[in-house]
Amino acid sequence: MNATPIPSLESAVAARRAYFEHGLSPSDLIDDAIFRSWTRCTAADRREREAVEFQPVGHAQLRQLRDRSNDLLRAAREPLERLARAVSGAGYAVLMTDHRGYALSVAGAIDQRPHPMRLAFRPGVDLSEYAIGTSAMSCALTERRPVRVFGPEHFFSAIRGFHCAAAPIIAPDGTLAGVIDITRDSPLADPGALALVHQSAQAIERELFRALPAALTLALGWHPAPTVGELTLLVAFGAEGELLAVNEPARRFIGADALSAASRFEDLVDGRFGDCAAAFLRGAEALPLRLRSGLQLYATLADPPARPTPVTRPTSHAAPVTGSLEFGDPAISVRLDAGCRALANGLPLLVLGETGSGKEMVAQTLHARSRYGDGPLVALNCAAIPETLIESELFGHVEGAYTGARRGGMPGKIEQADGGTLFLDEIGDMPLHLQARLLRVLETREVSRLGSVTNRKVDCQLICATHQDIPRAVREGRFRADLYYRINGFSLRLPPLRERSDLRALIHALLTGIGNGSRQLSSDSMQLLLSHPWFGNTRELKHALCYADAMADPDDALLPAHFPEFSAPDALPGCSPMGGLLLTLEEDAITRSLQATNGDVRMAAKMLGISRATLYRRLRKRATTEAVSRSVQ
Ligand SMILES: Nc1ncnc2c1ncn2[C@@H]1O[C@H](COP(=O)(O)OP(=O)(O)OP(=O)(O)O)[C@@H](O)[C@H]1O
Structure with a gap:
């Protein structure tokens, strides 16, 4: 971070006089970034006394702005709240803009702030240099570094009551994602504010990095145990060792030339990606790494796997079980987390698993957690409707498209999913002749109804599910390979119940959803349930619990005799x-x-x-x- 002069009223006033009255460069009195901004405003023929408008864009445009910055908003949620807690007591309000300077979100106390600040700190307000002249956020946007702007350093007199500090947020691909700003109306100098804003911006950058679908994200440093607050150099690699992203500090550290020539782990580092990944999987905490430049560093996992939290028995007051997918099985939670990230990065999801293992529940939960969660979840079970109807169900039809077509026509499931999620269950059963049409829709993001010659744009995310062996169906010519690759952006395999390590906790959770939620289970019954192979998975388990609940007297614990007779587990799978x-x-x-x-x-x-x-x-x-x-x- 470049050192900037600590602002004071005297130096700001002296700088103004030097520049505006004598045409001199005041760079020893103010940050150069501010001087350059004044110069741009003057060149654009702006006048100090012009009125400043804080007009927010309309609802629809704000929604578009927020949609476009969805990843940023998600990554920033916690860091912004933490920053607001840290600075609110000092009278600051917190704001984040997108890369063009439109306010996206506001945190901290704004109600008690003076009038112009309350107007400026609203989502959708244009806070770019063009709109409000010199400010910390406009300088941070242009200079891509943290900047502080103190009262009279603002170009327009209308906002000279503001004192602000801002830092840019750089996306993993090196582009500017947005800016965080804190502003207050007190003229007291506050040297710590800039450092806090900068740290918050870096925390958001780390979150954006975490959201990448990376196989391995390394933090590089000069020491095997990085200290808190140390400049974090982050480098993310895909499953084959391909270089996915480098954060801003690492970009500066490694150098643009070395990076422009690098596309893989081996281009940056002496050594093989597979060896490095295997060492971390074996539990290594830090590994020495020699960069191609000869610098010797240490790599640690930037995002070490979370330790499984101990499972506690849910009480009848626990959240409804339908909202939970796993109860402490780390294998599932890692996959679900990765599935969420894949969706967040625009990859279609293919959920695989035996019947009853919860594929549809996964689709519902991931949809709700995704950026399309406010939109509809539209499901089509390709195995459950006659082949002749799938086409019209999926693509819709216009009036008169075929005998029996609805008057006025009908939108298909794809169109209905616009702004939300299309869930194609049992995709393995989709008739071959419709696969090509579906592929075209997925490629062009446009759908045309049966009997229509016009196309409609559709923006939705795709989740497919199947219990079928699709690679085999591809080999046998029943499923198009190109469609398989298109729907399989990320595959999430749900383990069968008999392999889950959280079966006991799941049983308890399901019990709380049965009857009045207080039904107890004898230890013999628990043993019985734990030893059953559950080929029907959660569906079969749920039915067994409901059956036992119906057989037992209201206040009795469920005993083995209350359960249906389980057939002996098959010896051979x-x-x-x-x-x-x-x-x-x-x-x-x-x-x-x-x-x-x-x-x-x-x-x-x-x-x-x-x-x-x-x-x-x-x-x-x-x-x-x-x-x-x-x-x-
Ligand atoms: N984690 C869970 N908690 C509570 N209920 C669950 C859970 N997972 C699955 N279920 C229940 O099990 C039943 C089957 O789940 P779901 O329909 O999601 O499975 P599926 O894999 O889509 O099955 P199929 O392949 O037969 O369509 C449903 O009643 C669902 O509510």
């Missing part, structure tokens, strides 16, 4: 209702992940979103099955 299909899907995924990680079981398990123990179990099972089939042949 191939005998399970879903066995054949799922086995192929699993086999395929396991083989591909092992190939991709050169046989590294830890990494492969992480890629698959299952525990290492589960993967070993699968591999042992595979070895046994292969041995049995060899002996039979």
Whole structure:
């Protein structure tokens, strides 16, 4: 951060006199950024005494502005609140603008502030240099560095009561995402304010970085244990070691020339990406890394995996279970988190899992948490409606498109999902001839109703789900490969219930949703439920609990006798209702992940979103099955 002179009333007044009365450069009295801004305002023929308007844009335009900055708003929510708590007592209000200077959000006490500040601190107000002349935020926008602007340093006299400090927020791709500003009407100099704003901007930059769908994000430093507040150099890599993003401090540290020639881990660092990733997966806390320039640094994980929190039994007052997807299984929570990030980055999501494992619930929850969460969630189950109707359901039709078409026509599910999420359940069952049409819609983001020659633009996110082995369907010519790649921006595999480590907690949570929520379970019953293989997954478990609840007297605990008779678990997975299909899907995924990680079981398990123990179990099972089939042949 460049050092800026501590502002004082005397130096600001002297600088004004030097510049406006004598045409001199006052750069030893004020920050150069302010001098340059005055020069631009003068060149644009602006006058000091002009009135300043704080007109917010209309609702629709504000919505558009906020939609465009959705990632920024999400990343900034916590840092802005923290900053507001830190500075409110000193009379500051907090504001964040987008990269053009439009106010996006306001935090901290604004009600007691004087009139012009209350007008300026409203979402949608244009606070660019063009609109309000020299200010901390307009200087931070132009200079891409933290700037403080003190009373008389503002170009227009109308806002000389303001004292503000602002810092830019740089997006992971190096572009300007926005600016944070704090402003108050007290003329007391406050050297700490600028540092706080700068730290908040860096916290937002780190959040934007965290949201990248990166396989590995490294924090680089000169010491194996970075100290709090140290300048954080962040570099993010994709699953193949491709360079995804570099934050501003790292950009300056590594240098633009070295970065422009780098597209992979190996272009920046002596060493192999796979070795580095494997070392962290084995639990390394810090690794020495030599940059191509010869500088020796240490890398730590910028975003170490969260430790699983201990599961406590939910009480009957707990949040409704339909809002929860996992209850302490780290494998699921990591995948869900990654799924959220993938959606936030515009990737279509493919949810895989056995029947009843909660694919639809995942779609509902991720939709609600996404930036399209305010829009509709429109679902179509491709397996549940006759093939002849899917086309019209999906694409809609105009009046007279076919016999029986609705008068006035009808929008299809895709159109209805505009501004929200389209959820295509059982996508594996989509008829082949419609797949090409769907692909075209996904590519052009335009849909035309049956019988219509005009196209309509659609803006929605896509979540698909299936229990089918789509790679196999592709091999057999039942599913288009290009559509598969299009819908599979990120695949989220839900483990079957029998593999979940949070089964006990899930049972308790489901119990609270049954009857009046106070039903108890005997320990024998819990053992029974924990040992059942649950081929019908959560749906089967839920039914079993409802059944037992109906069989037991109102105040009794649920005993094993209250539960339906479970058929004995099948010894061979191939005998399970879903066995054949799922086995192929699993086999395929396991083989591909092992190939991709050169046989590294830890990494492969992480890629698959299952525990290492589960993967070993699968591999042992595979070895046994292969041995049995060899002996039979
Ligand atoms: N985490 C959970 N908490 C509570 N209920 C759940 C959970 N996961 C799934 N369920 C319930 O289990 C049932 C099946 O879930 P869902 O319909 O989401 O599964 P699915 O994988 O989409 O099934 P299918 O493939 O058969 O359509 C539903 O009644 C759902 O409410």
